[in-house]
Amino acid sequence: MDESTRIELEAAAFRRLRQHLMEERTDVQNIDLMELAGFCRNCLSRWYAEAAEERGIELSKEEAREDFYGMPYERWKAEYQR
Template identity: 80%
Template sequence: MDDQTRIELEAAAFRRLRKHLMEDRRDVQNIDLMNLAGFCRNCLSRWYMEAAQERGIDMGKEEAREIYYGMPYDQWKAESQTDATDAQKAAFDEAFARNVTKDG
């Protein structure tokens, strides 16, 4: 497989993952994704931002989130997220430390 085809397939897979999380399974909470898989929608938007920055594109966290969510993050959060339980919050703190802040 040539590099361009591989890149196109990877991009298609990312778009399908985004559609699945943003349209098909809006009911799945970010905190549950993080607790079970070690990443969530916010991680995907952060990785998008980091990829842009690696290519010299100036992009901040809020801009990346708006691109990923298709709307301002606060709007999506108000429409789609529920309050986390104490157990979810405790599991999140552990998952976040293990998966996001392991380098500092």
Template identity: 80%
Template sequence: MDDQTRIELEAAAFRRLRQHLMEERTDVQNIDMMNLAGFCRNCLSRWYQEAANERGIDMTKEEGREIFYGMTMDEWKSKYQTDASPEKQEAFKTAFKENVTDKS
């Protein structure tokens, strides 16, 4: 497989993942994704932003999130985010440290 085809397939898979998370599984909470998989929608939007920045494109965290989510974080939260239990919040602290803080 040539590099261009590989890039196009990877991009298509990313778009499908985004669609799945943003349109089909809005019921799945970011905290649950982070606690189980070590990443969430915010991570994906941050990776998008970081890729843009690495290529010399100025993009803030908020701009990356709005592009990925298709709306502002405030809109997403009001439409889809639910309150997390204290147990989930505690597990998130560990997952975030292991997968985000200590990776930086």
């Protein structure tokens, strides 16, 4: 498999994980993810921001969260966090 295809597949898997966590399993709380898996949605948004920074792209914590959550983080918390 060439590098471009590998990156494309990894990106597709990431998008599927994001969709699963943001649309299909909104009932699962970040604290539950942290306790069971050692990472949560906020970790994923931070890793997203770190990847942007490595490529010279400025992305604030809030911007990264909004990109990942698909809405402002405060709205996500109000709608889904118990």
